[in-house]
Amino acid sequence: MNNITGNPAFALELNELTVRYGPGCPSCGESPESLDRNRCPVCGSVWAVRGVSLRAREGETLGIVGESGSGKSTLMRALHLDEAPTSGAYFLDGGEENLFGVSPRRRRYIRDSLLGMVYQNPYLGLRMFFSSGANVAEKLIAAGSRNVRGMTERAEYLFRYMEIPFSRVKEPPRNFSGGMQQRVQIAKAVANNPPVLLLDEVTTGLDLSVQARVLDLIKRVQREFGVTMIVVSHDLAVVRLLADRTAVMRDGVIIEQGLTDRILEDPRHVYTQTLVNSML
Amino acid sequence: MLKIKELSKEFIMHIQGGVRITSFSGVSLEVGGGSLLAVTGPSGIGKSSLLKCVYGTYRPTSGSVLYESGSGGTIDLAAADDWELLALRRAEIGYVSQFFHVLPRVSATEILTEPLIARGVPADEAGETARALLRRVGLDRALWEMYPATFSGGEKQRLNILRAVVTRPRLLLLDEPTASLDRGYKGRVIDLLLEIKSSGAAMLGVFHDRDALSALADSRYDMEAGRLLPAGGGATR
Ligand SMILES: Nc1ncnc2c1ncn2[C@@H]1O[C@H](COP(=O)(O)OP(=O)(O)OP(=O)(O)O)[C@@H](O)[C@H]1O
Ligand SMILES: [Mg+2]
Ligand SMILES: [Zn+2]
Numbered sequence: 001m002n003n004i005t006g007n008p009a010f011a012l013e014l015n016e017l018t019v020r021y022g023p024g025c026p027s028c029g030e031s032p033e034s035l036d037r038n039r040c041p042v043c044g045s046v047w048a049v050r051g052v053s054l055r056a057r058e059g060e061t062l063g064i065v066g067e068s069g070s071g072k073s074t075l076m077r078a079l080h081l082d083e084a085p086t087s088g089a090y091f092l093d094g095g096e097e098n099l100f101g102v103s104p105r106r107r108r109y110i111r112d113s114l115l116g117m118v119y120q121n122p123y124l125g126l127r128m129f130f131s132s133g134a135n136v137a138e139k140l141i142a143a144g145s146r147n148v149r150g151m152t153e154r155a156e157y158l159f160r161y162m163e164i165p166f167s168r169v170k171e172p173p174r175n176f177s178g179g180m181q182q183r184v185q186i187a188k189a190v191a192n193n194p195p196v197l198l199l200d201e202v203t204t205g206l207d208l209s210v211q212a213r214v215l216d217l218i219k220r221v222q223r224e225f226g227v228t229m230i231v232v233s234h235d236l237a238v239v240r241l242l243a244d245r246t247a248v249m250r251d252g253v254i255i256e257q258g259l260t261d262r263i264l265e266d267p268r269h270v271y272t273q274t275l276v277n278s279m280l
Numbered sequence: 281m282l283k284i285k286e287l288s289k290e291f292i293m294h295i296q297g298g299v300r301i302t303s304f305s306g307v308s309l310e311v312g313g314g315s316l317l318a319v320t321g322p323s324g325i326g327k328s329s330l331l332k333c334v335y336g337t338y339r340p341t342s343g344s345v346l347y348e349s350g351s352g353g354t355i356d357l358a359a360a361d362d363w364e365l366l367a368l369r370r371a372e373i374g375y376v377s378q379f380f381h382v383l384p385r386v387s388a389t390e391i392l393t394e395p396l397i398a399r400g401v402p403a404d405e406a407g408e409t410a411r412a413l414l415r416r417v418g419l420d421r422a423l424w425e426m427y428p429a430t431f432s433g434g435e436k437q438r439l440n441i442l443r444a445v446v447t448r449p450r451l452l453l454l455d456e457p458t459a460s461l462d463r464g465y466k467g468r469v470i471d472l473l474l475e476i477k478s479s480g481a482a483m484l485g486v487f488h489d490r491d492a493l494s495a496l497a498d499s500r501y502d503m504e505a506g507r508l509l510p511a512g513g514g515a516t517r
Contacts, residue, residue, distance in 0.1 A: 009363075057363055216385055223394070241383070245362050259336060259362050266338045270294035277295060 006091025011058040011228040012079075012196055017088030019049040019074050019252075024086075038071065038252045048074040049085070050252040054230075056245070058195070061222060061229040063243030063260060065236055065275065071252040072232045073120070076200045079230060080117045081107050092196060112142040116189030116227075120201035122181040125188065126173045132159075132184050133169035136191050143192040158187040162217060179210035183217060190221060197221070200232045215241060236279050240264060248272045281482040282311040282334070282451060287343030287358070289329050303329040307343070309501045309508070313450075316473075316483035316496050318511070321503035327486040328378055330503070331453045333358065334484065335375045336365040347373075350450050370398070374449030376457045378486075380440040382428045388414065388439055389424050392446045399447065413442045417468050433460040441469055445476055452476065454485035458492045470495045 006013045022045025027034050034040070038047045049071040056062045066072050078085045081099060090099040092114055099110060119125040126135050136155045145151050159166050162183040173181045182202050189197060199218065203211040215238065222229060222242065231242050239246050240260060247257035248271065256269045267273045288305035292298060304326030311317045319327050332338040334345050334357060345357040350372050355364060369375075383391065392410035397403055414424055417438040423431065428439055441457050457473070458466045470492055477483055477496070487493040493500075494511075502509045 060366075212385065223398075244366055258339075259365060261337045262339065265332070266291070268292070273293070273295050 005096040006094045007055070008094030009057065010055045010091075011060070011093055012054070012056045012062075012230070013091045013094075014052065014054040014079065015089040015091075017049055017052045017075065017078055017090070018047070018086045019071070019078055019083075020086040021046045021048060035251075038069070047252050049078065052088075052249075052252075052254050054247060054254075054257075056228050056230065058228055059226045060245065061231055061243045063239030063246040064230065064232045064249055065234060065239050065246060066249030067234060070249040072234075072249055073200055074252075075249070076117070076198050076230070076232055080115055080198055081111050108142075112139065113144075113192055114194050114196060116192070116194040116197045118182065118185045118189050118197070118199045118202050120204055122173065122178070122185055125185040126181065128174040129172050131170045132164070132173050132176075135173065135184060136188050139188050139191040154191065155187075158191060162187045163213075177210070178206050179214055182206070182214050186214075186217065186221065190225060190227070193225065193227075195228060197225075197227045197229045198232075199229060201234065203238060204234070218242060236264065236275060248275065281313045281348050282484065283344075283346040284309050284330075284334070285344045285346070287330070287333060287345060288341050289326070289333055289338055290341045303338075304503060306506060307501075307503070311482045311484050313482050314477060314480045315498040316477055316485055318493055318497035318500045319484065319486050319503060320493075320500055320509075325503045327503060328455050331375070331455050331484065331486065334451075335369070335373065335453055336360065347451065370395075371447075372450040373453070374444035374447065374451070375453040376441050376444045376455055378455040378459075380428075380436040382436070384429065385427055387425045388419065388428055388431075391428070391439060391443050395443070395447050409446065410442075413446060413472075416472060417442060418465055434462065434465060437461060438465060438469065441472070445472065448476070448479070448481075450481055452481050452483045452485075454483060454487075456486050456488045459488040463491075466491060 023043060024045050025040065025043035027042040028040035028045055028047065032050065035047060052075060054062060064072055077083050085100055088100060092099065117125065133155050136158060137151050140151045140154060155169065156166055159169055164180060164183055173184050176184065203214050206214065219242065221227065231239060233239050243260045245258065246260040246263045247254045248263065250271050256263065256272050263272060264276055267276050285308050287307045289303040291301045291303060293301060307330060309317060319330060321327060329338060333340045336357060340358040343358060346354050347357050348354050349368065389410050392413060393406040396406035396409060419435060419438055423435060428436055437460050444452065458469055461469060473496055497511050500509050500511045
């Protein structure tokens, strides 16, 4: 496996990502089969993500499914450079630089300009007591915008695109419904036209009709922004709707990945078969 | 254009005690450009599975599916990686599934324009192509901007066929494309498929009815017999 530089064919490439919470010990370090699910019975460390490798081509959507606690959010935080992983290498656009090893300043630049993230919990992605407009402006400023007029126009465009009445731009997201909060998060995440968009359970917990509207919006962004997307969901139906390829995660490990229709219709792993069979 | 050699598919059902189910085995056949090979045999013999193995929805257990791609070079679809399959599906392989999976909240017209726009066709031209096709298979104009979720079986099926042919694929996989159509609409669909065939596409199809079979098929592979049989007769029961 090429760990020094990314493969130019891929817009996003993750090699052997491991995130361990806790000190680790010889037992779990040398024999992962001794783990109890993702936890080491000897030292108590949690191996939230273990040896995960992913690739996505430009404009492609990769779905990640798995049950609660399988490590999906941890993986997404690592991809957004929110926390340093235990080990692994991460490249964008076939670049030479392992993004896990860059300076804090460079990390900030990558997060602000090359990545967009939408969190399951809008409190993680938005400043709830700032105006919605300020939330988007903050992201634009972070990527170097200084022109107030330009920023206002961009915010106006994004709000219209996300079907949020511009008259509500001065209101803080805390006043909004769950679906609207997610749409503000999406506006903020795509504000700088990042090549990579990370979506973690964006529709979980929303009413079905609200969910449908957010999903339609994501489909539109997918089509019209040409962005490479990683979509995490515990719901196979969401992934079926959005993803070209799908990876199945369990206990921190990817147990199976492939074309989404193949994962749904020809699942090989016992866990994937169970998951597909439990679909409505 | 398509050469299938000793193809087999087996499923292992882990949640049912690891039973092995052989879907089909030892299928060898060839389809040339500008011709249609019909696949026949009784229900459950593995006709749909065979098509899915070609399209990549199923990973064959053994054998090969050699496809001469339009971009040059022969590729074994049974061993192709995800990205090769995605690119071929986008550019040159069409598939009409037996059951139409509607995308929620996408209108009939959009279902047809989207793949064209994704390939760089200007929106107005894509719209024209879509409308011409909708007219051609006689889909009621009132339905063009509606969501297909509420369409009848026959309406859905005509749309399903159009979705696969709108990009003019070089290889077209057809799984009972005329099953729920009445005579008039069936004729229109057959005409359309004949035109696509005569433009040089290779077609592999499962047919429910004799009319379609005799109008479209140049040769016939019977999965029960495991070999080529005379093209006439032998529609799926
Ligand atoms: N900071 C942390 N310290 C210790 N353990 C953690 C920490 N963060 C996550 N974990 C553990 O890592 C594992 C993966 O958690 P994660 O939140 O990534 O799961 P998830 O797949 O996103 O679940 P859900 O579907 O419920 O959101 C869990 O066992 C969790 O308890
Ligand atoms: Mg999570
Ligand atoms: Zn340990």
